[in-house]
Amino acid sequence: MRVYEEILDYIRQIPVIDTHEHLVHAEDLLEGRDDVLQEFLLHYMSSDLISAGLKAETLETARDKKRDILGCWELIEPHWEFCGHTGYGRVLDDSVRAIYWIDGIRGSTIEELGEKFREANKPGHLKEILKDLCNIELAIIDPWTGRFKCDRSLFRRVWRPQNYIMPMPPEFDIVGWLEETYAVKIRSLSDWLEVFERELDENLANGIIGLKSVIAYQRPIRFEEVSFKDAAIVFQKALKDRTEKCEYGDKSLVLPKVVQD
Template sequence: MPMTTAEKLFESIAVLPIMDTHEHVPLRQQNRELPCDVLTEFLSHYFDKDLLSAGMPRNILDHARNPELPIADRFRALSPWWDLCRHTGYGRSLDLSARGVYGIEKITGDTIEELNARFQAGVENPHHYRHVLKDLCHIDRSIVDCPGYRLRADDYDAQLFLLVKRLDPYLSRFGQVNDMVAYTGIEISDFDSFLAAVTRDIQNFRENGYVGFKLGVAYERPLHFARVEKAVARELFSGALKAIQTGQPYQAPLALQDYILHHCLSVISTLDTFIQVHTGYQEGNGNMVAHSDPLLLNNLFLEYPQIQFDLFHIGYPYVAQVGVLAKLFANVSVDFAWANIISPTAAENALCEYLDLVPRNKILAFGGDYLFVDGIYGHQLMARRMVSRALARKVDGGQMDEDEALATAKLLLHDNALNRLGLSL
């Protein structure tokens, strides 16, 4: 049987170097949660949510994640649900990782013990990260959304990772405020000193090698950030100040968050950098999906033309909305982080739609978005296949030839991330 266009393109696309726009992996493999085994890691996010969505009782998940118990028993208890979810994007990604990283064809009750033995050998191997990310995935760099406050260059392998700083802790809860005071040397006694500390802190991160910023608050609030009078925000800050001084848990009112976010963006707009924004579907088993509508961000793109906004997750299910924003604004790009495993079919259709709609230098086709390194393997393979299939549709439709398709793949999987985000390696 002759090769399809997608298969032909995939032969070249399979080995292209990739820029990975988004990960959550611990920066050092020694920092992974221990003790661990293949089930505790593979069920640390994403696929476990599909299992619960399918109706699996929570106690079976807790049992499955206990590395002290025999793995065959734990797998047996959840295998009916695993089989129901195996063909979702999350499920397929894990099977591909088991095959590509460990040489196990499929995760089943018959293979789980051997898979775990090979996984444990990886845990012992100090070069496992490099092996997966460089040798298997051909990833140039992965941009990590890093939870730690500040990292020195020797805290991680700069040949593997670039870092972005989350803005979320500046807006509410203020969980990193003590670090901020320590690193900026600015005591917080009122609203103005708080804003001065935030300014200095953001500048510090940028000066210390962080390549950009990330906003993940669509998990807990709508993405519309109104313009709020400073006097109103100052008044609201009195509650925050009390919480900061006493260390009490605190959730800032939306108007205060809005003011602080605009303050952060006014600082970032002077730093020649980008912000990655979570839009669309939220990981988990319950949330307000409409909070994540990317159209709610519209005013920010108008107000901060100096900032490059990289809209994550193709806004799924708001795929067309993200496309329209990326077309309308020179400072907005569309990013497939996470999207290929949410739905490979939706991602393929979205790429075809975006190639019609958006200049091809503004589409970033891969961000693994995994907490554990093995997951990145399955996801990058799905992304390469997705790009091959979508471009094959363009070739077969007579809209581009194979050379143009391969040149486009290189932009989507590598060059656009460097150029749009202003990265130099």
């Protein structure tokens, strides 16, 4: 046991680079985010609760910060008990013990937790948790877009260039948005790559440290060798198809696999 504690104590002193976060990336964005259940039910744990039988409409009611926190807790409590030993459930319990000195999340602690959560929501809170408590020197934010500021004493960003490969969501008018944003006309694959370079340069100047692809959620990540000529022909047809769909209000751009690759 003594050796275990020595190793654990040493590990706790090792500075950490946290390579994947979706955290609030600037403290002014914490304003109004002071409801503990709304935050804890935002993602991940909510998936476990749904798997445990919680109805989606009940989940939405429990996320309503205008409602009494104990009443919201009672809506999810029977299902929470089934999720307490999942990875998501355990890490929330561990977090409230380490941050708020409260022994786990349950009916007898939820009101005190809600109060302490609100009290902690103030300037300096992110630093207290990330640097002082967790010894995280830097956290890399994956925010879906690079077009925002972040606290560079705590964070760096990556950028997802997915809209140039497989525009998401499918109904998003990526062509119209890019043409308006960069005052260009996209008529060819060369134009497409040129505006990509411009947005990449913009994001690099804005402090991103890498690119990230999440395209594996939508397709295999086996990319075939494709000539520029072949891709350009297929891209031209995709633009033509979009133009024809625009007459019916559909401005989406669907890029076939040849262009994606």
